[in-house]
Structure formats: C-alpha cells, structure tokens
Amino acid sequence: MAAFGSFALLIALALAAYNLLAGAFALRLIATGQPARISPERLADTARRAGIAGFLAISAAAFALIWSVFANDFSITYIMEHSNRALPGAYKFSALWSGQEGSLLLWAWLLGIYGFVLRLTHKKDVKLYAYAGTILAGIQVFFLLVLNFAAPPFALLKGAIPDDGNGLNPLLQYPEMVIHPPMLYLGYVGFSVPFCFALGALMMRYPGEKWIKVTRVWTLVTWLFLTAGIFLGMHWAYAVLGWGGYWGWDPVENASFMPWLTGTAFLHSVMMQEKKGMMKSWNVWLIFSTFLLTLLGTLLTRAGLVSSVHAFAQSSIGTWFMVFMGIVLAVCIFTFILQHSHLKSEQHMESLVSRESSFLFNNLVLLTACFVILWGTLFPILSEYVVGNKVTVGAPFYNRVAIPIGLFLLFLTGVGPLLPWRNTSLKSIRRNFVLPVVALWATVIACFAVGVNPWRNGAFSSGDFYAIVAFAVSAAVMTAILSEFLRGAGVIARQTGRNLFVATWLLTRRNTRRYGGYIIHIGVVIVVVGLAGAAFNQNQESELALNDKLIIGPYTLVQVGATQDSNDNYNSEYAMLDVYRDGKKQFQMTPEKRVYLASNQPQTMVAIHSTPEWDLYVVYEGTNPDTSQPIIKAYLNPLVGWIWAGLVILVFGTFVALVPSLTPATAALRVPATRPAPTEPALKGGL
Amino acid sequence: MATPLRFRFWFRTMQGESGTAPGALSFPRLLRKGWDSSNLPSRTGTASFWFKSAQALLLAVAVCFSLGANDSSARYHDLNHRLMCTCGCSQLLGECNHVGCTESGQELAELRTDIASGMSDKDIFSAFSAKYGATVLAAPSTHGFDLVAWIAPFAVFGAALLGTILLIRRWAGIAGAKAQAAALEPPIDDPADRERKEQIRRETGSDGGF
Numbered sequence: 001m002a003a004f005g006s007f008a009l010l011i012a013l014a015l016a017a018y019n020l021l022a023g024a025f026a027l028r029l030i031a032t033g034q035p036a037r038i039s040p041e042r043l044a045d046t047a048r049r050a051g052i053a054g055f056l057a058i059s060a061a062a063f064a065l066i067w068s069v070f071a072n073d074f075s076i077t078y079i080m081e082h083s084n085r086a087l088p089g090a091y092k093f094s095a096l097w098s099g100q101e102g103s104l105l106l107w108a109w110l111l112g113i114y115g116f117v118l119r120l121t122h123k124k125d126v127k128l129y130a131y132a133g134t135i136l137a138g139i140q141v142f143f144l145l146v147l148n149f150a151a152p153p154f155a156l157l158k159g160a161i162p163d164d165g166n167g168l169n170p171l172l173q174y175p176e177m178v179i180h181p182p183m184l185y186l187g188y189v190g191f192s193v194p195f196c197f198a199l200g201a202l203m204m205r206y207p208g209e210k211w212i213k214v215t216r217v218w219t220l221v222t223w224l225f226l227t228a229g230i231f232l233g234m235h236w237a238y239a240v241l242g243w244g245g246y247w248g249w250d251p252v253e254n255a256s257f258m259p260w261l262t263g264t265a266f267l268h269s270v271m272m273q274e275k276k277g278m279m280k281s282w283n284v285w286l287i288f289s290t291f292l293l294t295l296l297g298t299l300l301t302r303a304g305l306v307s308s309v310h311a312f313a314q315s316s317i318g319t320w321f322m323v324f325m326g327i328v329l330a331v332c333i334f335t336f337i338l339q340h341s342h343l344k345s346e347q348h349m350e351s352l353v354s355r356e357s358s359f360l361f362n363n364l365v366l367l368t369a370c371f372v373i374l375w376g377t378l379f380p381i382l383s384e385y386v387v388g389n390k391v392t393v394g395a396p397f398y399n400r401v402a403i404p405i406g407l408f409l410l411f412l413t414g415v416g417p418l419l420p421w422r423n424t425s426l427k428s429i430r431r432n433f434v435l436p437v438v439a440l441w442a443t444v445i446a447c448f449a450v451g452v453n454p455w456r457n458g459a460f461s462s463g464d465f466y467a468i469v470a471f472a473v474s475a476a477v478m479t480a481i482l483s484e485f486l487r488g489a490g491v492i493a494r495q496t497g498r499n500l501f502v503a504t505w506l507l508t509r510r511n512t513r514r515y516g517g518y519i520i521h522i523g524v525v526i527v528v529v530g531l532a533g534a535a536f537n538q539n540q541e542s543e544l545a546l547n548d549k550l551i552i553g554p555y556t557l558v559q560v561g562a563t564q565d566s567n568d569n570y571n572s573e574y575a576m577l578d579v580y581r582d583g584k585k586q587f588q589m590t591p592e593k594r595v596y597l598a599s600n601q602p603q604t605m606v607a608i609h610s611t612p613e614w615d616l617y618v619v620y621e622g623t624n625p626d627t628s629q630p631i632i633k634a635y636l637n638p639l640v641g642w643i644w645a646g647l648v649i650l651v652f653g654t655f656v657a658l659v660p661s662l663t664p665a666t667a668a669l670r671v672p673a674t675r676p677a678p679t680e681p682a683l684k685g686g687l
Numbered sequence: 688m689a690t691p692l693r694f695r696f697w698f699r700t701m702q703g704e705s706g707t708a709p710g711a712l713s714f715p716r717l718l719r720k721g722w723d724s725s726n727l728p729s730r731t732g733t734a735s736f737w738f739k740s741a742q743a744l745l746l747a748v749a750v751c752f753s754l755g756a757n758d759s760s761a762r763y764h765d766l767n768h769r770l771m772c773t774c775g776c777s778q779l780l781g782e783c784n785h786v787g788c789t790e791s792g793q794e795l796a797e798l799r800t801d802i803a804s805g806m807s808d809k810d811i812f813s814a815f816s817a818k819y820g821a822t823v824l825a826a827p828s829t830h831g832f833d834l835v836a837w838i839a840p841f842a843v844f845g846a847a848l849l850g851t852i853l854l855i856r857r858w859a860g861i862a863g864a865k866a867q868a869a870a871l872e873p874p875i876d877d878p879a880d881r882e883r884k885e886q887i888r889r890e891t892g893s894d895g896g897f
Binding site (some may be wrong): 244248250359364371375386387393397 | 768782826827828832848851855856859
C-alpha cells in the first residue's frame with residue numbers, strides 16, 4: 001500500500017504540473033490570439049481534465065494512508081508514529097492529520113476536492129474558471145512537491161518493523177478532534193479558491209463585478225468552515241486541556257484567527273465593490289492577504305519559528321513555505337502593478353458618516369486586529385533578531401491590546417447597519433441611535449445595580465471594566481439589530497396583514513444576504529457576552545479525602561469515591577464527586593485522568609456541567625504522592641455556554657445568507673398599444 | 688497595588704513620579720495649568736466650563752482607576768497570570784495544570800514568598816527575569832526595545848485611522864465635484880434606463896455609453 005500511495009502522489013504531481021503548464025499556455029494563446037497547432041480551448045480543456053484526474057490520484061493516496069492506518073501497517077514511519085493497534089476506529093481516521101505529513105496530504109486532498117468542484121462547474125464562465133483552475137493547479141503543485149520530496153507520508157521505516165505503533169497523541173483522542181482539524185483545513189484551503197478567482201479575474205481583466213458573485217458562495221462557505229473550525233478548536237481546548245480556558249493566544253490559534261479576520265474584512269468590503277464599484281484594489285489585496293496568511297500561519301507553526309503548545313506538527317519544511325510565499329507574493333504584486341488601471345473605483349465616498357465609511361472603518365479595525373496578532377506572534381522573533389533577547393508575548397499583551405480593538409469592532413457592528421448609504425443626516429442619526437444608546441446605559445446601570453463594577457473589593461479590575469463595556473455595547477448592538485428587523489417587519493406586516501413573526505420571516509426571505517448578515521451579527525454579540533463572562537471566573541483547588549468538601553460559588557462538591565478502570569488503549573482513574581446546591585444533591589461528576597498505554601502519556605478528561613448561567617468545570621489532577629488522596633481543581637466559568645450558542649446562531653445566519661433571496665416573480669404581459677398599461681403591482685406576482 | 692500597569696502609570700504620573708523633563712508639560716502640570724485659567728488661552732465661558740468639566744471627569748476617572756487596597760490573594764492571582772511556567776508548556780504560571788510539573792510549584796512558592804516579603808511588582812518581575820530569563824514574563828516589559836511591542840499596535844491603528852479619515856474627506860471632495868458636474872448633464876428619468884445602466888455597470892464595469 002505504501003508503494004501505491006507514493007505512486008499515486010507522483011501521478012498527482014505530474015497531472016497537477018500538466019494542468020498548470022498546459023492551462024497557462026492555453027490561456028496565453030487565448031489572451032494573445034497567436035495561431036497554434038492545437039486549439040487553445042481544447043488544450044485548456046485537457047488541462048481541466050488533468051485537474052480532475054489529479055483529484056482522483058490524491059484521493060487514492062489519502063485512501064492508501066487511511067487503509068494503512070486501519071491495517072496497522074507499521075512499516076510506514078508515519079503510521080508507526082501516529083497510530084497503534086488498540087486505537088479506536090474513529091481516531092484512526094484522525095491519524096491522517098495528527099502529524100506533519102498526513103496533515104499536508106489532507107491539505108492537498110481538500111484542495112483537490114475544491115478543485116474538482118470548481119472544474120466540474122466550469123460552464124458558469126469557462127474562461128474565468130480556466131484561469132482559476134490553472135492558478136489552483138499551481139498551488140496544488142507546491143503541496144504535491146512538498147509531499148513527494150520534503151514530507152513523504154509513505155516513507156518506510158528503517159530497521160525492524162515493531163509489533164505496535166507509538167499511538168496517537170492523547171490530546172487528539174477526543175471526539176472533536178475528528179471534526180475540528182478537517183473543518184479548520186476546509187477553511188484554510190478554501191480561501192485558495194476566492195484567491196484564485198481574484199487573481200484570475202485580475203490577470204484577464206475580467207469586466208465588471210460578476211466574478212465576485214461567482215466567488216461569493218465559495219468565500220462564505222469557506223469562512224463558515226474556518227469559523228466553525230476555530231470554535232471547535234476552542235471547545236476542544238476547553239474540554240481537553242483542562243486549564244479552564246478556551247483561548248490561550250497560542251501562535252497556532254493566532255495563525256487560524258488572522259486569515260479569519262482578513263476574510264471577514266473581505267466579506268464586508270466586497271459588498272462595496274458589488275454595490276458601488278468601490279474598493280477594488282483593497283478587496284483584491286484583502287483576498288491575497290488572506291491566502292498568504294493561511295500560508296504564513298502554516299509556516300510559523302510548522303517551521304518551529306515560534307514556540308507553541310501545538311508542537312506535534314513542527315518540522316523543517318519552513319523553507320519550502322517561505323519560498324512559495326515569496327513566489328505567490330511576487331506574482332500578486334506583478335499582476336497588480338500590470339493590471340492596476342483595471343481596478344479604478346467608479347464611485348467615491350461622499351461622507352465620513354455613511355454606510356460606506358462604516359465598511360471602511362470596519363475593515364480598518366479588523367485589519368488592525370490582524371496586525372496586532374501578527375505583531376504579537378512575530379515580536380519574539382523580532383526581539384531576538386534586534387536585541388538578541390527572546391521575550392514572551394502571551395495573553396496579558398493580547399488582552400490589553402486586542403480587547404479594546406475588539407470592543408470597538410463590536411461597536412461598529414451595531415453602528416454600521418444603522419447608517420444610510422451615501423450620507424447621513426443628524427435627524428436620521430438621532431432616530432436610529434436613541435434606542436441603542438438607551439439600551440447601552442440601561443445595561444451599565446443594571447451591571448452596577450447587580451454589583452458588577454470595576455472597583456470590586458476595593459481594587460480596580462480591568463477585566464470587570466471590559467466586561468461591563470462588552471455587556472453594554474452588546475446590548476446596544478442587539479437593540480440596533482432587532483430594531484432593524486422590527487422596522488422592516490412592521491412595514492411588511494402593515495402591507496400584508498400578516499403577524500410580526502411571519503412578517504420577519506418574509507423580510508428575511510426577501511433579502512437573505514442582509515438579514516442573514518444581521519443574524520450572524522446577533523451570533524457575534526452572543527459570543528462576546530460569553531467571552532466577557534471570563535472576567536468573573538472563579539477556581540478552587542483542594543486535596544479531597546473521602547467525604548471532604550470543596551465549595552465553589554453556590555456548589556459544594558463532596559468526594560464520595562475514587563476508582564480505576566482500564567482497557568486496551570488506556571488506564572484511567574477518576575474521582576466521583578456529588579454536587580450539592582442549597583443543601584440538595586443535584587448531580588454527580590466524574591473527572592478522569594488517563595494514561596495511554598502506547599505512548600505512556602497522561603491526559604485529563606474534564607467533567608463539565610453546563611448551564612446558561614455558568615459551567616461547573618472539574619479537573620482531576622491526580623493523587624498526592626504523599627497522601628494518595630485525589631487533587632481536585634474546580635472552576636466556575638460564567639456564560640461559557642453562550643459562546644457555543646453564539647456559534648450555532650452564527651452558523652444559522654451564514655446558511656440564511658447563502659440561501660438565494662425570494663424575488664417577486666415577474667410575468668411578461670402583452671399589452672396592446674392602444675390600451676393603457678396596467679399598474680406595476682398587476683405585473684408583479686409574489687409578495 | 689493590584690491595578691494594571693497602565694493605570695498605575697497614570698497614578699504615578701499624577702503624583703509627579705515620572706521622569707518628565709522640567710520644562711515638559713507633564714500630566715499633573717497640565718492639570719494644574721488647566722485649573723489656572725490665567726495660563727490658558729482666552730476662551731468663552733461655556734467652552735471654559737466644558738474644558739474644566741472634562742478635566743474634572745478625567746481626574747475623577749484617573750483617581751477611581753488608581754484606587755485600591757492591597758489584596759494579597761488578588762495580587763497573587765494577578766501576578767501569576769503575568770508570569771509563564773518555565774516547564775516548556777507555554778502556559779501562564781497560574782494556569783499550568785500539568786500533573787507533577789516540576790517548575791510551576793516552585794515558581795508559585797517563590798512568588799508567594801516574594802509577595803509576603805513586601806517586594807514590589809517590578810522587583811518580583813526583575814527577580815524572576817534574573818533567575819529564569821526574560822521569557823518568564825508573559826508580556827514584554829515597558830522598557831527599551833520591548834516598549835515597541837506596546838506602542839506599535841496603537842501607532843498603526845492611529846495612523847490607519849487618520850489616513851482613512853483623510854482619504855474619505857478627499858474622496859468626499861472628488862464625489863462632490865462629480866456631483867456638481869453631473870448636475871449639468873440631463874438626468875436619466877426613466878427608472879428602467881437607470882436599472883439598465885446599473886446592470887451594465889455591474890456586469891461590464893463600464894457605463895455602456897449612457
């Protein structure tokens with residue numbers, strides 16, 4: 001199977017190279033109109049078909065690796081290092097992305113899937129798709145070169161073949177790890193597609209903004225995958241790492257967040273290009289940057305340039321990525337300079353306070369946030385280079401710098417949709433902003449009334465201060481969005497006589513993009529409220545003998561037993577804790593600690609009891625070697641459930657935005673010239 | 688003091704402890720000059736009222752932010768979240784949860800001892816840096832080259848914000864001139880023509896000869 005996989009990868013490389021070269025040659029012939037012995041259109045089509053065949057070849061390689069994992073073929077180094085016989089079936093799949101070589105194969109495979117769909121749907125716009133497919137083949141060639149020559153997944157083990165493998169990293173043996181990496185990779189890899197369309201459209205001086213419409217679904221779906229991937233990663237970190245948090249500003253987390261920020265900026269500013277013909281150069285560079293950031297993230301974390309808790313994916317392929325990034329950047333700059341005149345804006349902004357300018361400010365804040373994260377991630381390298389002194393840039397830095405920026409962005413989320421296009425009058429500002437401002441101050445007063453204030457216990461707490469600001473701005477944004485829904489629904493309710501709920505549904509169906517966007521914003525607000533809850537986290541740690549108690553918030557945890565269990569994959573020991581509230585037993589929690597047999601690595605399995613108010617999060621830290629008593633650490637994390645609920649709303653909103661709007665059906669009606677034309681409502685059907 | 692660095696800086700500055708040169712307009716001097724209306728340029732009574740109100744508000748906020756009693760457990764929590772565990776786990780000292788971690792227990796004990804002995808935050812950080820290296824601090828310091836880490840994000844944001852405002856103002860000027868020119872041309876009254884023109888613009892990037 002190793003030979004089959006290696007051969008499939010070589011075939012895939014040959015096909016991708018043909019796709020790139022033949023496609024580029026054919027497009028060159030078409031662009032210059034030079035006579036040739038072969039029809040350029042037919043040559044371009046052979047390139048397209050080679051791309052489809054390439055996908056099949058990569059799929060064969062991916063199949064070979066998965067087969068080898070299930071067949072426990074420990075003659076392959078990768079399988080020996082990342083799997084073992086007792087590994088459950090679902091985790092054998094995740095062995096595909098648990099190491100460097102496998103994750104690169106996954107990347108190439110997903111790129112192949114995207115390319116396959118793209119090439120199958122080429123009839124939408126043959127020439128534009130030919131450009132995009134050829135550029136995509138260029139990216140595929142790079143990944144296949146790396147897979148064939150720098151990080152081969154089918155490399156054979158030297159020496160004697162062991163009976164069993166080293167096993168999968170215990171951190172990855174968790175159900176979400178079967179979903180999180182593919183989601184994240186679908187997001188990462190997916191941004192290659194809008195990048196290819198943008199670069200292709202620029203190369204061929206594609207007329208108008210139609211290419212944006214073509215790529216809109218690609219971009220939105222990709223963004224959705226990346227968003228879901230990031231949140232699943234947060235949940236995995238929360239449920240597995242056992243430190244009570246979900247985001248640690250680790251370089252790998254930052255690497256996934258940066259393209260999300262620029263991708264989000266692109267999704268917003270591209271509307272300006274579509275509607276007004278503005279910000280063309282800006283949008284092109286946003287999508288170029290997003291793609292480059294996906295590569296930079298991979299470079300940073302895999303080349304070992306920055307230290308990360310995600311050390312399982314480090315290697316020495318940094319040079320390959322650096323060279324490829326250099327080539328991509330050079331191609332982008334060259335094409336941009338060559339075709340710059342094609343990107344001239346057709347209209348200009350007319351006012352500092354308008355919907356257009358709010359998009360621009362939104363982009364500015366998103367990009368500043370991206371810069372802050374990039375800066376924080378790279379500063380240790382810069383510091384070492386400049387003053388020879390390596391420093392740590394951790395959570396305290398990001399919390400101080402990124403949180404204010406994030407809150408400003410949240411503020412813009414509420415303000416932007418309330419501003420009219422082109423220009424804003426004082427009267428409209430007053431009309432649209434009264435309710436949100438009232439909601440903002442009411443929330444501040446409510447926070448103080450329930451005892452949340454930055455001067456708790458006599459000392460100023462910046463966390464509490466930011467939490468109050470976050471709650472207040474969230475309330476204002478939510479009010480602004482809901483009033484937008486109500487305003488539109490009210491008009492429809494009056495026109496159609498339907499109730500407000502049906503009217504809201506109709507309103508959303510009529511402009512799914514706009515109202516889907518608002519639903520996404522509601523999801524973001526819910527997420528922010530959940531994040532702000534972190535300011536009020538509590539934790540307690542105690543060694544608990546039988547019937548000992550640990551009190552945290554309103555809960556009392558009583559140790560009623562500690563026991564052990566084992567299976568082929570791991571040995572586990574866990575504590576049984578009865579949880580009381582107001583003197584009544586509520587439920588039992590069983591935090592666990594496992595030791596995986598193949599790798600001999602320990603791993604905590606956190607017990608979480610989630611409510612909308614807070615999560616009771618309990619970690620079994622092991623036993624005290626002197627007393628043999630279990631050590632329990634309990635956290636009370638307010639509002640964490642809101643983060644995951646916000647994600648669900650966000651995903652729902654994205655689906656709504658992807659659904660085509662309900663347009664009034666129109667019917668042609670022949671009208672004799674002598675008769676007066678009927679009025680407009682008679683010509684239009686639907687609602 | 689468990690207050691964040693920024694506010695402690697404000698507080699020290701207000702007490703005149705900063706290293707501001709004698710001639711420079713330090714924050715306390717600015718406040719004093721502000722209150723003495725003879726030092727200020729003449730302005731209307733209303734403007735003066737608002738200026739003084741703003742100063743009073745600023746002062747009140749600054750004082751409130753710098754208030755605080757020494758709560759040793761809060762300070763311990765604050766400090767252990769500003770230091771890193773040195774075992775290689777890349778986690779904050781207060782969040783390192785490795786069973787049997789050989790480093791975090793020792794570091795936390797040292798931190799407790801340092802707090803109990805009355806050392807200032809700065810001295811504690813210096814002691815940890817000297818013993819474990821600069822990477823033990825979870826964020827760059829505010830001295831030397833490290834200061835660049837803190838300044839750059841705000842400088843970039845400020846510059847970008849200013850640039851954006853100037854750009855929009857320039858564009859608004861161009862748009863105004865175009866609108867004036869357009870006013871001289873005959874308007875397209877037919878909505879169908881207008882829609883056709885918009886469609887042509889979207890699909891071809893030109894105005895289709897309209």
